[in-house]
Amino acid sequence: MTRPPKRQGGGPRRGGRPHPAARRRPLDGARLTAYDVLDGVSSRDAYANLLLPQLLRERHLEPRDAAFATQLAYGALRARGTLDAILTGLVSRPLPELDPRVLDLLRLGAYQIVDLRVPSHAAVDTTVALTRAIVGTGASGLVNAVLRKVAAGGDRASWLATLGAEGDERLALATDHPRWIVEAWRDALGDEAELEPALLADDAAPEVHLVARRMERVALAEESGGEPGPWSPYAVRLGGGDPGRLASVRAGRAAVQDEGSQLAALLLTRAPLEGRDEAWLDVCAGPGGKAGLLAALRPDGVRLTAADRAPHRAELVRQALGGEADVEVLAADGREPPWGPGTFDRVLLDAPCTGLGALRRRPEVRWRRTPEDVPSLVELQTELLAAALASVRPGGVLAYVTCSPHTEETVAVVDTAAARDDVEVLPVAPLFPEVPGIARGDHGQLWPHRHGTDAMFMALLRRTR
Numbered sequence: 001m002t003r004p005p006k007r008q009g010g011g012p013r014r015g016g017r018p019h020p021a022a023r024r025r026p027l028d029g030a031r032l033t034a035y036d037v038l039d040g041v042s043s044r045d046a047y048a049n050l051l052l053p054q055l056l057r058e059r060h061l062e063p064r065d066a067a068f069a070t071q072l073a074y075g076a077l078r079a080r081g082t083l084d085a086i087l088t089g090l091v092s093r094p095l096p097e098l099d100p101r102v103l104d105l106l107r108l109g110a111y112q113i114v115d116l117r118v119p120s121h122a123a124v125d126t127t128v129a130l131t132r133a134i135v136g137t138g139a140s141g142l143v144n145a146v147l148r149k150v151a152a153g154g155d156r157a158s159w160l161a162t163l164g165a166e167g168d169e170r171l172a173l174a175t176d177h178p179r180w181i182v183e184a185w186r187d188a189l190g191d192e193a194e195l196e197p198a199l200l201a202d203d204a205a206p207e208v209h210l211v212a213r214r215m216e217r218v219a220l221a222e223e224s225g226g227e228p229g230p231w232s233p234y235a236v237r238l239g240g241g242d243p244g245r246l247a248s249v250r251a252g253r254a255a256v257q258d259e260g261s262q263l264a265a266l267l268l269t270r271a272p273l274e275g276r277d278e279a280w281l282d283v284c285a286g287p288g289g290k291a292g293l294l295a296a297l298r299p300d301g302v303r304l305t306a307a308d309r310a311p312h313r314a315e316l317v318r319q320a321l322g323g324e325a326d327v328e329v330l331a332a333d334g335r336e337p338p339w340g341p342g343t344f345d346r347v348l349l350d351a352p353c354t355g356l357g358a359l360r361r362r363p364e365v366r367w368r369r370t371p372e373d374v375p376s377l378v379e380l381q382t383e384l385l386a387a388a389l390a391s392v393r394p395g396g397v398l399a400y401v402t403c404s405p406h407t408e409e410t411v412a413v414v415d416t417a418a419a420r421d422d423v424e425v426l427p428v429a430p431l432f433p434e435v436p437g438i439a440r441g442d443h444g445q446l447w448p449h450r451h452g453t454d455a456m457f458m459a460l461l462r463r464t465r
Ligand SMILES: C[S@@+](CC[C@H](N)C(=O)[O-])C[C@H]1O[C@@H](n2cnc3c(N)ncnc32)[C@H](O)[C@@H]1O
Pocket: 261, 283, 284, 285, 286, 287, 288, 289, 290, 291, 307, 308, 309, 310, 313, 332, 333, 334, 335, 350, 351, 352, 353, 384
């Protein structure tokens, strides 16, 4: 399996407002911005998907430079495992002993050489200039020498051959995933032939998906220049551009939302219900993506309650639902809810999780998460699910959703709940006849290589009494 060819980056360009490091001579704005993102992630635990847009706004990069900065920053963060494996053999000291700024500069330069195939003189010269400005002349010699060796080793395919990795180690390096995530995806997929395509799809930059919440999707497609999404009747997929500029998005009639998340909200609305259908609950609603779609899709007269434990996330939900009638937003812990048992007819539990299915959007998260994160999340998910089931009236339904396919966080959590004698599992796939390949046993599982969405898991449970 080969990686899709990636666009080549250009040479030095003019940037926007100068960085402190650029006082003496102008530096390449795109590469400097990418470096600042890598540095923020390494030194301050910043989130790239928040830091990068902030820097792009502040620096007023031209669209082409902004696109290159994004490709560089996200790509180098995703590829960290492979880049470090290459650099380890070329630096005399262990990588953690290097000045962290030098390590990030080496990663940035090496990424351009092995993955973007930027001409090596451009990649080396611009990185050496950045090193001189950011760290000092002393470090630039090391960066120059190491990057020349990276260039001499060729592209990623040549380097993988040189590193001699086999089996899961090769898969991990070829697809930019830590090995434990490779294993978790294999376990969840259950199909070895699909594993590499799945991981490669998880390593590609995602399209932007929009949701038409309070407007016709055809009008949104026209306004945005996008195409209707294949699965959700409300989805529009965009090839590029800044969705924040769209009048419909600014007015709240549309929003950015992965098509998989749209299907998760749709699942709750499609679940068969007997009797009353008046009260819906979104237990873990922040920042309000699915609650926004639920509010738009509910029949007249349905009251929507949306909660989140974190007050600032509840505030984001309030903003997302601004102007909607019959909604209540609460800052509340779903394990000790302020509402009574059996209050709701339909409940969505979009549980906090490792996010292993949404790695495309958060490039550094794959290296931040560890297997040790899983047990405490499973405990929280199990408690939240038990409490959420208590909030459903007999005959009512609950959708349990995670943006992770990890079996412990998904099937195993649902199995524990389904062992109760007042709960039955409802099959998901029959509710989505238009979505092939969604069944994971009785549950639903979307995949980036099959559906072009995040790897979203969904299960449907009914309270029998
Ligand atoms: C996966 S996110 C929800 C995403 C949201 N449904 C959307 O579509 O925008 C999980 C949320 O659960 C919240 N959360 C974590 N623990 C919680 C708890 N004990 N009770 C309620 N919310 C909790 C987190 O603050 C986070 O906002």
